[in-house]
Amino acid sequence: MTPRAYQLTPGQGLASLEATTRPRSALEPHQVRVAVRSVSLNYREILICRGDYPAPPDRPVVPCSDGAGTVVEVGPAAASAWAVGDPVVGSFFPHWHDGEPTPEAIAVTAGCNVDGWLAEEVVVDHRALVRIPAGVSHTTAACAPCAGVTAWVALFETARLQAGATVLIQGTGGVAMWAARLAAASGIKAVLISSDAAKAATLQTPGGVTLNYLERPDWSEEVLRSTGGRGVDLVLELGGNATIRESLRALAFRGQVAVIGGLGGWTYDSMEYLQLITKMATLHGLYVGSARSLAELLTFVQQHQLQPHVAARFAWDDAPAAFRLLEAGRHVGKIVIDVA
Structure with missing residues (x-):
């Protein structure tokens, strides 16, 4: 056949x-x-x-x-x-x-x-x-191979987050879903930014924060309030030009931005470079990962029984x-x- x-x-x-x-x-x-x-x-x-x-x-x-x-x-x-x-x-x-x-x-x-x-x-x-x-x-x-590995590499291979850290996750797609699952299993606090709070709540974990960026265009202020003024250790940047300004404002000192998507535009002309400089932050592109990263993610999934x-x-x-x-x-x- x-x-x-x-x-x-x-x-x-x-x-x-x-x-x-x-x-x-x-x-x-x-x-x-x-x-x-x-x-x-x-x-x-x-x-x-x-x-x-x-x-x-x-x-x-x-x-x-x-x-x-x-x-x-x-x-x-x-x-x-x-x-x-x-x-x-x-x-x-x-x-x-x-x-x-x-x-x-x-x-x-x-x-x-x-x-x-x-x-x-x-x-x-x-x-x-x-x-x-x-x-x-x-x-x-x-x-797992695309969205799961992207989230895995961002959180653990690049940013090397530990329990107690905070990650800002944009959207409710595959990368966001995996990032929320991995963060919850690792004791990492998640702040979810979405245009639909109900959708974001589907992925949210106990103790996390969910914000509607359409209702709060200045959502970085709420992120800073929820982290005691410190900001987040990592941003999974999926919105692109529509979100990068608020992402940098919400970032902690020496924080990292993993640029993964550009749903709101790829030009990034709304970026405030002074935020990047004065916070001594790191912004880097992230393009999935290797077969080894996939194998390590699946081992983690097995150990923590993630779905x-x-x-x-x-x-x-x-x-x-x-x-x-x-x-x-x-x-x-x-x-x-x-x-x-």
């Missing part, structure tokens, strides 16, 4: 998403064939559809960077690492296995310039896979509806497509 897949053409909108089939190809020695069980969506998929993301526009691509499944065939050079039946999840960057990032390591991303996971079967380099720990479901693992907040699950035939929900932006957390 020929495996089914979905494909879309970058820059051609959601209307280009269509069901198709992909012929089975023979494995190279270093490759592994995976029967996909679960796929989760990221807003990046919408940006690729719109042509707002650096994806090659000259050919259709199988979308979705985040997927998990079961190994069904192993190439000879991968046999020491994997066996048929192993539960696995794909890394966002197939070529960034460990260590510091390089231009070469982050040049390729699944679902962008190579085919992604929205298929019944995928064939990948065995080093691009991470083993799913016992007790962690395929769904949980499939929600992502899944807003909606869709069957294979309803995948276009999942993308429409993603584009509408009314969900909280993650959207999942059950492949098998």
Whole structure:
């Protein structure tokens, strides 16, 4: 039976998403064939559809960077690492296995310039896979490679937050959801900023603070009040130009801003550089992480029995509806497509 897949053409909108089939190809020695069980969506998929993301526009691509499944065939050079039946999840960057990032390591991303996971079967380099720990479901693992790793790297690898620290989280999407879950499990106080307080409350943890930035355009003042005037140790900056000014005002001395998104604009012309200077703060770009980071996140998930907040699950035939929900932006957390 020929495996089914979905494909879309970058820059051609959601209307280009269509069901198709992909012929089975023979494995190279270093490759592994995976029967996909679960796929989760990221807003990046919408940006690729719109042509707002650096994806090659000259050919259709199988979308979705985040997927998990079961190994069904192993190439000879991968046999020491994997066996048929192993539960696995794909890394966002197939070529960034460990260590510091390089231009070469982050040049390729699944679902962008190579085919992604929205298929019944995928064939990948065995080093691009991470083993799913016992007790962690395929769904949980499939929600982790992009949004989960981004939150993990921001909180623990870059900012190195400890219990008692405070993180400001913007929005209610996948990164926000994972950041709230990880903060709660680590004793880190979360301040959630959203245009919808009810949605943000879905992710909030005991002792945290939820603010509606539409009702409080000067929300940094409330953040400072809630932290006794100190400010937050880390900002997960997802709003971009619409939020960066208030983010810097809410930041503690020597605090950090992890620039992850630009939903309110990428120009950042509202930034007050004096805040950055006088607080001796650090602002840095963050672009997901390595396969090792994914493995460490999943170990943490296993140890703390964390579950992502899944807003909606869709069957294979309803995948276009999942993308429409993603584009509408009314969900909280993650959207999942059950492949098998």
